[in-house]
Amino acid sequence: MGADMHAPRGSEAEPTADQLLAMAYADGELDAAARHSFESRLAGDTALAREVAKHRAFAVLARRSAAPEPADYEWRRLAADPLQRGTLGVGWVALSVGVLGLLGLYLWRFLVDDSVEWVERALVLSATVGGLALLAAAVRARLRTLPLDPYRNVER
């Protein structure tokens, strides 16, 4: 049996100085000067911000100490049930294809309809492009801030 078996694994490794600092910051244990110094680093260091968010997420989950409810076990079985998963998958795909396809089809027909004035068509096209751009910006912002959101794992 080799000595390396007793070497610390990833989760057992000693925390780095920054990780300890992030824990202390998340727990509100830093004094004012240390807090301000840490906050100025946080502004430019995404990895540090994620570390703080991770510890805040642990703290949020730790204060929910209620035992699981009987229905929770059935929810988990349902989530793993092939019939339930298949039904949900088929439902989502069919609904998405139908709704997006219809919207795209109606938009295309409207844009190539010569009986509609070109100004009206241009305005509808502008509104569509604007809406899609705003949606893309909102999704991008959410994806960027998601790792920093310590509340996303709260269930109830």
Place this chain on the structure above:
Amino acid sequence: MIVATTDSLPGHEIYECLGLVHGTTVRARNLLRDVGAVFRTIAGGEVPEYTKLVAEAREQALDRMVAEAKALGADAVVGFRFATSEVAKAAAEIVAYGTAVKLRSHG
């Protein structure tokens, strides 16, 4: 940080009142979750999508209030309350508020 709904804390004396502290948030689920929730409301029972939404908002509002109390140097928040209102459909607005105080332990 002690957060209590009562106006006093057994075993402690409030010797300084630092004033009102509060935390507010408005959170929304994504469109796909909202669509899923619509079908759950048809079938009845708990709608976990919205339970989660309200719980997330509650925890965030609470943390923001506690952060404000800590910034004031408080030891506790007494008279703590949650309040809700509706600013948008399928969004949860929660306000957590209370009075930040400094404590002295008896004995």
